[in-house]
Every structure is written in structure tokens, then in C-alpha cells.
Amino acid sequence: MTFRNKLLITACALAVLVLVTWAGNYLILNNTFDRGNVSVRVTIPQGATLGQITDSLYATGIIYNRTSFKMAAWLTGKTRRLYPGTYELSPHLSNKTLLYELSTIHLQEVEVTIPEGLRSDEVISILANKLDLDSLELSSLLVDSSLLAKANYGFISLEGTLFPDTYRFVKGAPARATLERLIVNFTNHLKPEWIERAKEIKLRIPDVITLASLIEKETANPNERQLISGVYHNRLRQNMLLNCDPTLIYALVQSGEWDGNIKLEHKDLKSPYNTYKYRGLPPTPIANPGAASIEAALYPADNPHLYFVGKGDGSGEHAFSVTLHDHFNNVNRYQRRNR
Incomplete structure (x- = not known):
């Protein structure tokens, strides 16, 4: 065989090899897998490796060949460029398109x-x-x-x-x-005037928010927020126990003892959140109040009320009183009547 013939055969072999390689790469990148018409949601966690991502895609039926997908990632230079996140992937995606989707940041x-x-x-x-x-x-x-x-x-x-x-x-x-x-x-x-108002009534901002959280938990009635705020301000000024059910409930939730009912023995619970046992405000807020309750905490109603009790009639309203005698009458009238 002449040198010229050998050269021709070698060139043909190389051409076939290039063609086969190109065809193989094309199939690896563009081959699709029919998984119906339903999109699939997949989450790639932070720090996931290519192997972990491949296993997840295989498990959810998005790819049908792990090796093919990994080779496609290598061919496209995306082995380390796949972003974490939650993706909605359409059916019939080729490896090439899938890798593009996974290497493009999708802000959901x-x-x-x-x-x-x-x-x-x-x-x-x-x-x-x-x-x-x-x-x-x-x-x-x-x-x-x-x-x-x-x-x-x-x-x-x-x-x-x-x-x-x-x-x-x-x-x-x-x-x-x-x-x-x-x-x-x-x-x-927190409006600038609220900050000034807190100084005026000699309350720290954390105490204002704590008081607002009590008001928020006591009522959803916008007409009563300032009234309830007035009761708590009056009791604080007179160094009375606040006797606030929501603070006791918060303490019971924290200790894992809350079962939906306040029992008599709970009122002796040793917790700084138990305002039936300890005077003053609890050490932190008991909830995250809205602006209306914060404002009510800063601007209480000017009245002599020291007590209130829920009417228990589905209205969400409370009956307010100045004396303990009147309070007991309201308890008898509203709560015991509804039992």
C-alpha cells in the first residue's frame, strides 16, 4: 500500500471518528425523553454536587440516563455552574436545554x-x-x-x-x-412622634411593644384598643398585677403546658410572663403587634377603668369597670351566664 493510500485511509478514519464523536455529542446534548405533558417541580438545595443533582433529576423522571446527563454537563462546561433553587421544568427537555435552565438564575x-x-x-x-x-x-x-x-x-x-x-x-x-x-x-x-411619645410617658420602646402585644392579643376590636391600653396603664401606675390571660398563655406555650385552657393552678406558674403572679410588664413582647396596637399602647384612653371581661357573645367586645365589685358583676353577667 502506498503512502498516499495510507494517508487517505487515515484521513477517512479521522473524519469518521469526528463524525461519530459529533453525532454522539449531539445525541447526548439534544436527545429528549417523553415524560408526558405535566411539568415537574424540582428543588436543588444549596451546595448540591453534580452527582446529587443528577440523582434527584433521575428520581423525579426528568432524565432517564445519569451518565448521559453528566457527560452533557462536562461537554457544556456546566459541571459547577448549576444554581440552587426551585424549578418548574417543562416536559421533553433535552440535556442541553435542561442544563441551560439549571444554570440560569430563576428568581421565584x-x-x-x-x-x-x-x-x-x-x-x-x-x-x-x-x-x-x-x-x-x-x-x-x-x-x-x-x-x-x-x-x-x-x-x-x-x-x-x-x-x-x-x-x-x-x-x-x-x-x-x-x-x-x-x-x-x-x-x-416607628414614627418619630411615637419615639417622643414613649419618652413622654416614660416607657422604653421594648416596653411599648410589649404593652402593644398584650393589647393585640386581648382584642381585635379597633374601638377597644385604647380602652384596654387605658386599663393596663392604670394598673401599672397603681402597681397592680396585670392579670393578663395572654401572658399566661404565652408562658404555658413556652413551657409546653398549653392545652387550650387556663386552669386555676396555672395562675401560680413560676414564669416572668405570668402576670397573675408577677407585677409589671413581662420581660419581652408576647407577640408581634401591628401599628394600631402600638399606637394604642402610646395613647391610652383617659378613663379610670381597672378591669375588663369578655362578653362572650361572639361580638368580641368587653365590659369595662372601675371597681372589683362591678367587675365581679360583669363576670357573673357575661361569662358565667354563657357557660
């Missing part, structure tokens, strides 16, 4: 509403469920020093500073940044 926004009067553990439950966050990590941040510094004013816990509102979050955002949004919203809502 979620609307989250935090109602007034929730405890911080209840707020955390909402955030964890809606945003796929770790509830334990969120809970640990409630006493984080840098976040407490953001809240300002000397708070010792973030209870009371997770401001109720409707937010839009990017799903998968860091837990710290998520809580910071709520805290910044809280500080932004």
Missing part, C-alpha cells in the same frame, strides 16, 4: 402575609413553609446579636419586631436576610 417570588398578633414561632412556621427555609435556623436567629442591633432600642429577643405585613420574598433567600426584612419594616414603622 412568593407573597407572604404575616397577620397581626402572631408569636415569633408562628411567624417562623409561615416563613419556613412558604419559602422552604429551615425553621431551626430561623429560630436560632431570634436572639442573634446582629439582628437585635438592627431592631435597635435594646430588645433582648426579636419577639415583637417581626412586623406584620404582606411581603414579597425570593424563594430560597437566606434566613437571616428574610428576618431582616421584617425587622427593617418594623423600625421603619
